[in-house]
Amino acid sequence: MVKKILIVEDEKLELMALVARFKMENFKVFEASDGEEGLKIALDEHPDFILSDIMMPKVTGIEMITQIRQSGEWGKAVPILMLTGVVEAESISKIVEQGVHDYIIKGAMNMDDVVKKVNDKLSGK
Amino acid sequence: MEFVLIFFVLVSIVVFVLGIFFYRRSLKLKKKLEEERKNMQRKMYELAILKELGERIGYSLNVQNIIDIITGSLHQFIEYQVVSYMLLQPEKVIFKIHLEESVSRKFIKDIKTRMLKSLSALLNKEFSESQVEEVLTGAVIIDEIESPVQSFFNIPLVIGEKVVGVLTVAHSNPGLYKEEETTILYKITRQASEAVTRLQDVISNEQKKLSAMVESMSEGVVMTDNDYRILVANPAMKQILHIEKEEITIFDFIDNLEGKFDIRGKLEESVKLDKILPVTEVLLDNRYFHILVSPVKVNSGINKGDIIGGVVIFYDISKEKELEKMREDFTSMMVHELRSPLTGIKGISEVMILENKKKKRAKKDAEYATVLLESSSRMLDLVNDLLDVSKISAGKFEIHKEVLPIKDFLKTNVEILSTLAKENKIDLKVSIAKNVPEKVFLDKNRIGQSLINLLSNAIKFTKEGGSVTVQVMSHNKGESIVKEGQENNFSWFIDKDKEEFTNLSSSLFIAVTDSAFGIAEDDIKNLFNKFKQLEASVRSEHKGTGLGLSIVKGIVEAHDGIVGVFSKEGSGSTFYFAIPFETNVIS
Known part of the structure; x- marks a missing residue:
């Protein structure tokens, strides 16, 4: 079965790259460029995986996932991978507290890594 | 005949009278001379004693010390059974009494009453017995001696026109203290008083200069004595803590700091350890402060080195x-x-x-x-x-150390570059000495990045058919690295032990040796300098920012390690770094 992934990112080029890559990896991709739009799509479509930036206009990534986690059975369980530009340990612990199962620091981001992390999580590794 | 006789008688009478007259005159003269001589002697003695006293008082500024010196020398020229002084202190009166001979308790009490009375009269202020702190020295009290105080002389102690106490001599014999004795007492006390007054003028001038300086400082300054009494607190200090009143105590500081900085604890620690304590980034009222706490020491005289209090300086670093x-x-x-x-x-x-x-x-x-x-x-x-x-x-470089198997770590990082080496037809080799521990404690990403930086540089500059070798060993503190390399059959360009090697702790030593064209002596010193490298990279035919080496240096130094290079022009170079085991080795 084709897996559904939601990608939320306000940087156009990055969003484009991620979308193109996951489409190539045979995902059904939903895209959003801010937290508000992301939240709406997430609640409508109940994707199998959410990949999201943190610093975004309107609704931030953290606010978005807090609301998703409070939205019933699906919201509690959906795996979430955050992309973050912030490396400080404090912010990272905050991200993890919010129910994120993993994060990737943008500076060190490599598309192959992102794809691998998503696939590993979905196949239950 | 009769006339002649009468004449003789008259002459002899005249001669006799004259004789008596002259004799008496000469007696008087002799007596006067004797007196003069005695007087001179006395004056000389007085002078000698005053001089000696002056020397002993020296530059002491402690009034009590000076009076102790005076009372200790007084018996040399005045007779007394008891010498005592009362000295005014904040909230108390020191009463020190020295018995040259035994007297009764009543005798002492009498003196004490008289002295308190005259002190009250001089200062126009009442003193109660409870304020008096009594110190008794010298001969023992014998209550059976019933003789009362018959001679008593009281002299005020004045410093800079201010009465600070009274000095008293007393005896049970009557009529002892006449003009001569009282004059010399006056002279002595006046001399002491003048000396102290002069010195206090100097000191107060210096103090004025110092406090003018402290007052005008933009940093907050507060100084306390060893009992945390505030000696100085400048306007900047008061402004920082919003203290408006004049008389302030350490408690005002403690209250207004609201627990953000333990001023008393830090002062205590600083004085106890005799050390300057810096405290960084204290946030008060949206302003950042760097605080320095330092002991205050006497820097001259016999008490040199004694800690007499502490000083706390608040630097406003908000702008920075x-x-x-x-x-x-x-x-x-x-x-x-x-x-x-x-x-x-x-x-x-x-x-x-x-x-x-x-x-x-x-x-x-x-x-x-x-x-x-x-x-x-x-x-x-x-x-x-x-x-x-x-x-x-910016000093914000964070490293996250973890325990890892050294062999796997090396393999992973060398493998990353094996493709590049193959493409460039370069022989990439790894050699690990037997003494390297199985596991090490370091930031795998950052040290990996350092190794990759060195390796990719080496590969980049080495021509086809050349070789790049990674050599890893354990260095033992105090050993020669050249010798250790020989023992491990390493072939590299490290041919002498640098000064920094001698102080190097036992470390993991990693070296990357290439067979490129080497580096000129002059260029070596700029290799790890980011600005020079950026400048060079603009003109260089090789790709890259040239920042790699300065990053390697930053990473290695964050691990308390050292980094460097040995090179032979035309033959190649060895770049090395060492990460101390102390914090890294896992037993």
Whole structure:
């Protein structure tokens, strides 16, 4: 079965790259460029995986996932991978507290890594 | 005949009378001379004693010390059974009494009453017995001696026109203290008083200068004595803590600091350890302060080195913090703005290349995508390097150490570059000494990055058919690294033990040796300098920012290690770094 992934990112080029890559990896991709739009799509479509930036206009990534986690059975369980530009340990612990199962620091981001992390999580590794 | 006789008688009478007259005169003269002589002697003695006293008083500023010296020398020229003084102190009166001979308790009490009375009269102020702190020295009290005080002389102690106490001599014999004795007492006390007054003038002048300086300082300054009494607190200090009243105590500080800085505890610690304690970044009222706590020591005289209190200085570093924040914001903005689009471009070109392999699009597209990928990768590396450099120079470079198996660690990182080495037809070798421990404790990403930096440099500069070797060993503190290398059959360019090797702790020693063209002596010193490297990279035919080595240096130094290079022009170079085991070895 084709897996559904939601990608939320306000940087156009990055969003484009991620979308193109996951489409190539045979995902059904939903895209959003801010937290508000992301939240709406997430609640409508109940994707199998959410990949999201943190610093975004309107609704931030953290606010978005807090609301998703409070939205019933699906919201509690959906795996979430955050992309973050912030490396400080404090912010990272905050991200993890919010129910994120993993994060990737943008500076060190490599598309192959992102794809691998998503696939590993979905196949239950 | 009779006339002659009468004449003789008259002459003899005259002679006799004259004789008596002259005799008496000469007696008087002799007596006077004797007196003069005695007087002179006395004056000389007085002078000698005054001189001696003056010397003994010296530059002491402690009034009590001076009076002790005076009372200790007084018996040399005045007779008394008891000498005593009363000295005014804040909230008490010191009463020191020295018995030259035994007297009764009643005798002492009498003196005490008389002295208190005269002190009250001099200062126009009442003193109660309870304020008096009594110290008794000298002969023992014998209550059976019933003789009362018959001679008593009281002299005020004045310093700078202010009465600070009274000095008294007393005896049970009557009529002892006449003009002569009282004069000399006056002279002595006056001399002492003048000396102290003069010195106090000097001191108060100095103090005025010092306090004018402290007052005008923009840093907050507060000084306390060993009992945490506030000696000085300048306006800046009061303003920082919003203290408005004049008389302040340590408790005002403790209250107004609201637990953000333990001023008393730090003062105690500083004085106890005899050490200057810096406290960084204390936030008070939205302003950042750097606080220094230091013991205050006497720096001359017999009490030299004694700690007499502590000083606390508040430096306002809000401006610096603001600038630092601006710089950080700027860096992160730059990095975000550059890195995000680059990541995007890189990602998209990767997708294009992958899709091309599948769908076999036009060959031109694949070419474009490859160029895009290469350029964006290079720019991304530069941005990441710049971010690292800016973090290192801002002291914000964080390392996260973990325990890891050294062999796997080396293998993983060398493998990353094996493809590049193969492409360039370079023989990439690894040699690990037997004495290297199985596990080490370090930041695998950062040390890995350092090793990769050195290796990619080496591969980049080595010509086809050349070789690059990684050599790893354990260095034991105090051993010669040259010798250790020989024992491990390492072949490298490390041919003498540098000064920094002698102080190096036992470490993990990693060296990368290439067979490139070596580096000129003059260029070596600039290798690890980021600015020089940036400058050079602009003109260089080789790709890269040249920041790699300064990042390696930052990483290694964050591990308390050392980094360096040995090179032989025309033959090659050995870049090395050492990470101390102390914090890294796992037993």
